[in-house]
Every structure is written in structure tokens, then in C-alpha cells.
Amino acid sequence: MSTNKIANREVICETLMELAANDRDIVVLTSDSRGSAAMAPFATKYPDQFIEVGIAEQNIVGIAAGLAHSGKKPFVTSPACFLSMRSIEQIKVDVAYSGTNVKLIGISGGVSYGALGMSHHSLQDMAVTRAIPGLQVMLPADRHETKQMIKALVDYDGGVYLRIGRNAVPDVYENSDYPFELGKAVMMRDGQDVTIIATGETVQIAVAAAEKLQEIGIVARVLNMHTIKPLDSEAIIQAARETGHIITIEEHSIHGGLGAAVAEVTGQHCPVPLKIIGLPDEPAIAGVTAEVFEHYGISVEQVVAQAQRWLGEK
Secondary structure (H helix, E strand, O other): OOOOOOOOOHHHHHHHHHHOOOOOOOOEEEEOOOOOOOOOHHHHHHHEEEEEEOOOOHHHHHHHHHHHOOEEEEEEEHHHHHHHHOOHHHHHHHHHHHHOOOEEEEEOEOOOOOHHHHHHOOOOOOHHHOOOOOOOOOOOOHHHHHHHHHHHHHHHHHHHEEOOOOOOOOOOOOOOOOOOOOOOOOOOOOOEEEEEEEEEEHHHHHHHHHHHHHOOOEEEEEEEEEEEEOOOHHHHHHHHHHHHEEEEEEEEEOOOOOHHHHHHHHHOOOOOEEEEEHHHHHOOOOOOHHHHHHHHOOOOOHHHHHHHHHHHOO
16 A cells, blocks of 8 residues: 555545536535635635535535535535534435435544544444435545545435545555446455455555455455445355455444444345454544554454454354
8 A cells, every 4th residue: 555645635625626627516515614624725716616604514414405406516525523413314304305416525534533532523424324215325445536436426416425534544546547336345355264344444454454464374355345325235245155254344333334234234145253343332532543543453453363363263
């Protein structure tokens, strides 16, 4: 994986600016978050396609739904912790139930605001949003996938909740020129001993862990499940049948997120031993992302150790 200093939020702004040049229907909305969402350049270049709502997350979703009803393509950028909780009724009714074409981008997701504690953590957003009919849920792995995802979503007609972190993460792809399809998992590595399924910024951990496992004779398949809903059940079932063991990694509660979604599939179609690595059922500790991850076992070394110990017991 290569070093990268460009945050996904910056890529979203750059991509939307490129697309907005030829598509006047693209509109960006922020909730006093143009700075944290890195959308200031868009606001400067396309002031007529930018709306600042202020700290009013419920209103921003309703306004975006109204714009969508008028034929616009609104992209809401707001902190994930607030967007997925304060405005969940508007997301459920105004976006999903009403079938409006609104893209909800939760910025600084997971424990990006780690030092600010539980009020600013978004560790239940996947559980909540994926349970809402008519709403897709997505987490890009790096800047290249972020660009691919935004370009695909501009042409997708429907409600989407997309969550990104705050800081730059290592590239897991060399560039943006690879086949990308909404709802289809990407096999980052093939293997037959165990499958590691990750989403969002934990994909880099999964890939690095698989490389370490290879050194000790465990060949791991890695699936980047960038779309949590609709879930790529086919890839999960195939992995369960071919590798026999599955580990999931997510920056989310162990309840209701990626691990739970994978368990729902395997439990009904191909039961196999499953280990869910995520945040436990408690208020997460305060600290920078690396500290929080290390505390809860979401690190390359700890994933390798858990996989080695777990497979050795089977």
C-alpha cells in the first residue's frame, strides 16, 4: 500500500467539482461544515450550486429531498455522528420512503472525532441506516475508490448513505482505473484458509494482515465490502464455502454492522465459524483513531494474532 496525504473528503470535493462543470443539477449542501467537509473550494467555484444550511441536520435532509423532487442531484455533507442520528427520521421518511435522489455523505465517521468521545463517534450508523428500506449504505476504502463511488452515485437515482473518515488513509488501490460496481465486493487477495471481509478504512488493515498471514503460511482471501447495502451475498457465500472461516473488520459496533450483515447471510445459507472484529457494546474510549483501534484489537498485528490463534483452535 502506498502512502497518501489526500483525505477522502478532499477527493469528494474535487470529483464533484469536475462533474458539476457539466452538470448544473449537482448541488452540495453543508451544515456549517464546508471546512470539515473540505467543500470550501466547491462553494467558491460554484456558489449557485452550493447551499449552507447551518447547524440544522434535520433541515438539511428535508431541503435536499425538496431539491431532489425538483430534479436536482443533492449531495449532503455533514458529520456522520449527527447526520445519522439527529436526522434519521428525515432520512427514513423524506429520502428513503419518499424515494428521493439524495446522497448523504457522513464525514468524519467512526472514531475520526475520537478525542471528543461518544457524542461525536458514529459507531451505530451502519446498523441504523441499513435497516431502512430504500436506502443504500456505502463506505469507500481509499481515495481511488471514493472517486469511483462518487462518479457512480451521480448517475444512480436513489437514496444513499455514504460514510468516510476524516484523515488521509493509505491507498489500497494503485489508481482509480479498476472495475467498480455498486453492490459488488472487490476481491483484494485470493486465498483458501480464511476470508477477511472489511469495509471502509479497515480494508487497509485487512490487506496488510493478509500479507503478514501469508508469511506464516496462512493464505487469506480479502474482500472489500464497500457496499453494506445491498450486500454482495454471492461473494460471501462463495467465500464461506471455499475458505470455511470468515473474519470481519469494521469501524463500527459489533452489533448491526458489517459483521452482523455477513452473519445473516452465512447463518441462512452457509454456516461457518465467524469472528467479528469491531467496537464492543460500550461507549468507546476517547483518543485518536490509532489509539482507539489498538485498544479494541483493530490493528494489523492484533488481527494476525487473532486469526492465527483462532485458526489454530479449529
